[in-house]
Amino acid sequence: xxxxxxxxxxxxxxxxxxxxxxxxxxxxxxxxxxxxxxxxxxxxxxxxxxxxxxxxxxxxxxxxxxxxxxxxxxxxxxxxxxxxxxxxxxxxxxxxxxxxxxxxxxxxxxxxx
Amino acid sequence: xxxxxxxxxxxxxxxxxxxxxxxxxxxxxxxxxxxxxxxxxxxxxxxxxxxxxxxxxxxxxxxxxxxxxxxxxxxxxxxxxxxxxxxxxxxxxxxxxxxxxxxxxxxxxxxxx
Numbered sequence: 427x428x429x430x431x432x433x434x435x436x437x438x439x440x441x442x443x444x445x446x447x448x449x450x451x452x453x454x455x456x457x458x459x460x461x462x463x464x465x466x467x468x469x470x471x472x473x474x475x476x477x478x479x480x481x482x483x484x485x486x487x488x489x490x491x492x493x494x495x496x497x498x499x500x501x502x503x504x505x506x507x508x509x510x511x512x513x514x515x516x517x518x519x520x521x522x523x524x525x526x527x528x529x530x531x532x533x534x535x536x537x538x539x
Numbered sequence: 540x541x542x543x544x545x546x547x548x549x550x551x552x553x554x555x556x557x558x559x560x561x562x563x564x565x566x567x568x569x570x571x572x573x574x575x576x577x578x579x580x581x582x583x584x585x586x587x588x589x590x591x592x593x594x595x596x597x598x599x600x601x602x603x604x605x606x607x608x609x610x611x612x613x614x615x616x617x618x619x620x621x622x623x624x625x626x627x628x629x630x631x632x633x634x635x636x637x638x639x640x641x642x643x644x645x646x647x648x649x650x651x652x
Contacts, residue, residue: 457638468630469582471640514582518638526572526584526595527641 428453428519432530440538442504447533449498449515456493457518459527460500462511469514473500505537541565543644545631551650552621560616560647562631571614572632572641573606575599582630588614618649626651 429452439445449458457476461469473482475491475498482489486509488501498515512534516527544563552558564571573585586606587594593606605617614633618625628648632641 459640461643468645469643471642474640476638516582525637526574526587526597527582528584529582531581 428455428517428528430515430517430528430530432513432515432533434533435531436534438536438538439502439505441506444504445502447500447502447513447515447535449500449530451496451498451515451517451528453496453517453519454493455517455519456491458491458498459516459518460489460498461514461516461529463514463532464511472513502535507537507539510535510537543631543633543642545629545644545647547647548645549648549650551652554623554651555620558618558621558649560618560629560631560649562614562616562644563612564614564631564633565635565642566612568633568635568642570594570634570637570639570641571606571608572634573616574630574632574643575627576630576646577627585616621649621651623651625649 431450433448459474460472462472463469473489478493480491486503491498512532514529514532516529518525546561571588574582576582584597586596586600603619607615628646630646631644634641
C-alpha cells in the first residue's frame, strides 16, 4: 500500500520567513504533484514533478523531487499572507494511465503579518 | 480558462437513499476521476475512468458506488444506498492524458441525515 507522509501537518510562520514542507512516500514512483487548497475550496494544481531531480518554481514557491530518497520538498521563500492555505502532496503510483493519486494529510499553513 | 464543473454544490439526503453527483470534465480531457474528502481529512481516491470504462478503483469504491458517462460531456457518480459515513466533499477531476495534472472541480458537499 502506497503511503504518503507530509510534515509538518501544521505550520504557523511570520511573513518574510522561509520554510520547507516535506513529503515522503513509500513507492518508487517518479510522479509527484503539489496542490493548494483554500478553506472550503477545491484543489489547485501547483506543480507537477515527473523525474528525479525535477525542480519547479512559481513565485515564492519552489518544489523539488528526489526519487531515490522518495522525498519531495515545497520551499516557501519570504512568505506572504496570501500563501496561507493547506498544501497537499500527491503521488501517482504506477504512472502512464488513469492512476488515482494518493494524497498526504496536508500541511495547514498560516502566515501571520 | 476551462474548468471542471460539478452539480449540485450541496446535496442533503436521507440515509438509504440513492444520490447521483454530476460532473462536466474539461472538454478535451480523456481521463476522469472521483475523489472524496471527509471534513478535515485528506483527499481519498475513489475511481478513475478512461475510454468508457473503469481504469482503477480503490477499496472505498464498493458495490454501492458506480460511475457512468451517459453522454459526451457528463460524468456521474452514483451511490446506491447512502450511509452516514458517506458524508463528505466529493471532487471530480479530469486530465488530458495520464501523468498530467488532474484539474479538480469545486466539489459537491454530500450530507447524509
